[in-house]
Amino acid sequence: xxxxxxxxxxxxxxxxxxxxxxxxxxxxxxxxxxxxxxxxxxxxxxxxxxxxxxxxxxxxxxxxxxxxxxxxxxxxxxxxxxxxxxxxxxxxxxxxxxx
Numbered sequence: 608x609x610x611x612x613x614x615x616x617x618x619x620x621x622x623x624x625x626x627x628x629x630x631x632x633x634x635x636x637x638x639x640x641x642x643x644x645x646x647x648x649x650x651x652x653x654x655x656x657x658x659x660x661x662x663x664x665x666x667x668x669x670x671x672x673x674x675x676x677x678x679x680x681x682x683x684x685x686x687x688x689x690x691x692x693x694x695x696x697x698x699x700x701x702x703x704x705x706x
Contacts, residue, residue: 663700665696671691
Protein backbone atom coordinates (compact mmCIF):
# COMPACT_ATOMS: atom_id res chain seq x y z
CA UNK A 608 0.00 0.00 0.00
CA UNK A 609 1.39 3.42 -0.94
CA UNK A 610 1.25 6.50 1.22
CA UNK A 611 -1.44 8.13 -0.91
CA UNK A 612 -3.78 5.18 -0.44
CA UNK A 613 -3.36 5.16 3.36
CA UNK A 614 -4.38 8.84 3.88
CA UNK A 615 -7.99 9.56 4.81
CA UNK A 616 -9.98 11.16 2.02
CA UNK A 617 -11.46 14.01 4.12
CA UNK A 618 -8.45 14.93 6.27
CA UNK A 619 -8.53 18.50 7.56
CA UNK A 620 -5.30 20.46 7.76
CA UNK A 621 -4.23 21.03 11.36
CA UNK A 622 -4.03 24.71 12.35
CA UNK A 623 -1.48 25.80 14.88
CA UNK A 624 -2.34 28.14 17.74
CA UNK A 625 -0.53 31.03 16.06
CA UNK A 626 -2.49 30.52 12.84
CA UNK A 627 -5.76 30.49 14.79
CA UNK A 628 -4.74 33.64 16.67
CA UNK A 629 -3.78 35.47 13.46
CA UNK A 630 -7.13 34.55 11.89
CA UNK A 631 -8.93 35.84 14.99
CA UNK A 632 -6.99 39.12 14.87
CA UNK A 633 -7.78 39.52 11.17
CA UNK A 634 -11.50 39.07 11.88
CA UNK A 635 -11.35 41.65 14.69
CA UNK A 636 -9.53 44.13 12.46
CA UNK A 637 -12.10 43.58 9.73
CA UNK A 638 -14.97 44.18 12.16
CA UNK A 639 -13.31 47.34 13.50
CA UNK A 640 -12.79 48.65 9.96
CA UNK A 641 -16.42 47.93 9.07
CA UNK A 642 -17.59 49.77 12.18
CA UNK A 643 -15.46 52.86 11.44
CA UNK A 644 -16.49 52.99 7.79
CA UNK A 645 -20.15 52.08 8.16
CA UNK A 646 -22.68 53.96 6.02
CA UNK A 647 -24.52 56.86 7.72
CA UNK A 648 -27.78 54.94 8.05
CA UNK A 649 -26.03 52.23 10.11
CA UNK A 650 -25.37 54.72 12.93
CA UNK A 651 -29.05 55.56 13.29
CA UNK A 652 -29.91 51.85 13.36
CA UNK A 653 -27.32 51.28 16.10
CA UNK A 654 -28.66 54.20 18.14
CA UNK A 655 -32.23 52.94 17.76
CA UNK A 656 -31.16 49.58 19.20
CA UNK A 657 -29.63 51.17 22.32
CA UNK A 658 -31.87 51.60 25.36
CA UNK A 659 -33.23 55.14 25.74
CA UNK A 660 -32.26 57.19 28.75
CA UNK A 661 -35.07 58.63 30.82
CA UNK A 662 -35.02 61.70 33.02
CA UNK A 663 -34.92 60.77 36.72
CA UNK A 664 -37.17 63.75 37.56
CA UNK A 665 -39.98 63.70 34.96
CA UNK A 666 -39.52 60.28 33.29
CA UNK A 667 -39.37 61.64 29.71
CA UNK A 668 -37.00 59.98 27.23
CA UNK A 669 -36.14 63.25 25.44
CA UNK A 670 -32.59 63.45 26.82
CA UNK A 671 -29.48 64.93 25.22
CA UNK A 672 -25.81 65.26 26.13
CA UNK A 673 -25.04 68.32 28.22
CA UNK A 674 -21.90 70.43 28.03
CA UNK A 675 -19.15 69.78 30.53
CA UNK A 676 -18.99 72.47 33.21
CA UNK A 677 -15.71 72.19 35.07
CA UNK A 678 -13.76 69.99 37.42
CA UNK A 679 -16.69 67.93 38.71
CA UNK A 680 -17.69 67.00 35.16
CA UNK A 681 -14.10 66.06 34.28
CA UNK A 682 -13.85 63.82 37.34
CA UNK A 683 -17.22 62.25 36.51
CA UNK A 684 -16.08 61.62 32.92
CA UNK A 685 -12.90 59.97 34.21
CA UNK A 686 -15.08 57.73 36.38
CA UNK A 687 -17.23 56.77 33.37
CA UNK A 688 -20.18 59.17 33.61
CA UNK A 689 -21.59 61.55 30.98
CA UNK A 690 -23.57 64.74 31.73
CA UNK A 691 -27.12 64.60 30.33
CA UNK A 692 -29.95 67.15 30.16
CA UNK A 693 -33.68 66.54 29.86
CA UNK A 694 -35.25 68.66 27.14
CA UNK A 695 -38.66 68.58 28.83
CA UNK A 696 -37.84 69.78 32.37
CA UNK A 697 -34.21 70.95 31.81
CA UNK A 698 -32.90 68.74 34.65
CA UNK A 699 -29.19 67.96 34.42
CA UNK A 700 -27.95 64.55 35.56
CA UNK A 701 -25.18 62.01 34.90
CA UNK A 702 -25.43 58.63 33.22
CA UNK A 703 -22.97 55.76 32.76
CA UNK A 704 -21.14 55.61 29.45
CA UNK A 705 -22.28 52.68 27.31
CA UNK A 706 -19.48 50.78 25.54
